Amino acid sequence: MSITLETEHSIKKKYPKRHNHYGFRDFFQFDPDKGTIVDWNGSQNILTTEDFIVGLVEGLQEEVGDASAATMYTIGCEWGTKDAFFFEKWFEKEFDRNVRQTNLMFLLETWWWPFTAQGWGRWEVDMGDRKQGFMFINIFDSAVARTLGDVGKPVCYLYAGLFAGFFTELVKKQLSCIEIQCYSMGETYCKFLLGGQDRIDAAAFWMNEGATARDIEKRLRAGDILR
Amino acid sequence: MIWNESLNTIDEIRPPRFYAIHIHTFVQRIALLREFTMLSQLERLSREVDGRYASDAELTFMIDYVRSFNLRVQTYQKLQELESTIIQQTYNRMRSIDPQIFVGVNREDLTRKCLYDMTCGLRATATAVLLNDLDTLQERLLFWLQTIMRSLGKTHTCDVLYSSLQEVVKQHLTPPQANLVCPILELNRRILGSVT
Numbered sequence: 001m002s003i004t005l006e007t008e009h010s011i012k013k014k015y016p017k018r019h020n021h022y023g024f025r026d027f028f029q030f031d032p033d034k035g036t037i038v039d040w041n042g043s044q045n046i047l048t049t050e051d052f053i054v055g056l057v058e059g060l061q062e063e064v065g066d067a068s069a070a071t072m073y074t075i076g077c078e079w080g081t082k083d084a085f086f087f088e089k090w091f092e093k094e095f096d097r098n099v100r101q102t103n104l105m106f107l108l109e110t111w112w113w114p115f116t117a118q119g120w121g122r123w124e125v126d127m128g129d130r131k132q133g134f135m136f137i138n139i140f141d142s143a144v145a146r147t148l149g150d151v152g153k154p155v156c157y158l159y160a161g162l163f164a165g166f167f168t169e170l171v172k173k174q175l176s177c178i179e180i181q182c183y184s185m186g187e188t189y190c191k192f193l194l195g196g197q198d199r200i201d202a203a204a205f206w207m208n209e210g211a212t213a214r215d216i217e218k219r220l221r222a223g224d225i226l227r
Numbered sequence: 228m229i230w231n232e233s234l235n236t237i238d239e240i241r242p243p244r245f246y247a248i249h250i251h252t253f254v255q256r257i258a259l260l261r262e263f264t265m266l267s268q269l270e271r272l273s274r275e276v277d278g279r280y281a282s283d284a285e286l287t288f289m290i291d292y293v294r295s296f297n298l299r300v301q302t303y304q305k306l307q308e309l310e311s312t313i314i315q316q317t318y319n320r321m322r323s324i325d326p327q328i329f330v331g332v333n334r335e336d337l338t339r340k341c342l343y344d345m346t347c348g349l350r351a352t353a354t355a356v357l358l359n360d361l362d363t364l365q366e367r368l369l370f371w372l373q374t375i376m377r378s379l380g381k382t383h384t385c386d387v388l389y390s391s392l393q394e395v396v397k398q399h400l401t402p403p404q405a406n407l408v409c410p411i412l413e414l415n416r417r418i419l420g421s422v423t
Contacts, residue, residue, distance in 0.1 A: 020367060020371050023366045024366065026367060106378045106379055109378040
């Protein structure tokens, strides 16, 4: 977890333009006197256990029932939207370049690296279908799915919301996201579909009908959407 | 000369020289290095032997390290001393392999950037030789750089770069020195130069 603060990071102060700063001891600055962990971009981090994630997911389920998925997604969306502004600021400061004048894949890798360092998992972006208005993101080692284990359904609503919020802000166009394959369904990694609401609704419908991620990919590529 | 053109930039990241020869001095150096790097194996040992003595097997890496220490320092200093020559010769070799290798997708000249990256890679490799610490090299540089190189479509350049560097350093180092450096350059090549 991280909260944005205006705090100075001592290694960053010494090497402000260093880009390879994602090693554990470089990215995080531990201050035992203040009891804080501040990362390279000035966010205060809190270390949590898997029990915390279980508590968050199950507690929410108990409080709001089936609405917990939508609640997690909405939290993710707001997080992603805010992070897009935060990212724009630190990216421009670090690289002396506007995000819109930067190679897109490089930009996205740079956005995700702090998340990787914080334990949210590695990712892979598949932009092969972006001209058709959708794209896929794979997450390896999702913190939520890894914690909950095989529960037979997708659980990474927080991630889906995060991607929807961030990419909506990045491309200035309303985008939604759905997890179409999850480690918690017994798969080896999580797969997210990002696109307009019509495609996400179609994917959700097909999933309810028992479609696999591969089926959904095929149908989208074939231009199959709900009428 | 290309090298001279980029000398100012490259000079800014020149690491401190290491003159440590004796173990006692080296231990003091470790204390200084801990500020910005972790000697993974020593740290692991100190964690694992909490409340007991280390076994002979657990001490093997330290004994091996002490035995190879002088060679590591000599190799490190040789790389430092020959850096500009190695970089220039690697640059020439890469161009002879692929004349377009320093030309970007928009026909821009990437020479300066590539020389900078090459120098950073060589210095990180030299540090890994000195400290015998591949974990830190991977954690601090290679895993990150792999994603960046892939995102920029530069895996082919990395493949050619780290193959060429191996050929060039072999010409300047003794076989025992090259045996310390080349496996690390090969690790760089495999991590940065592969598409998947």
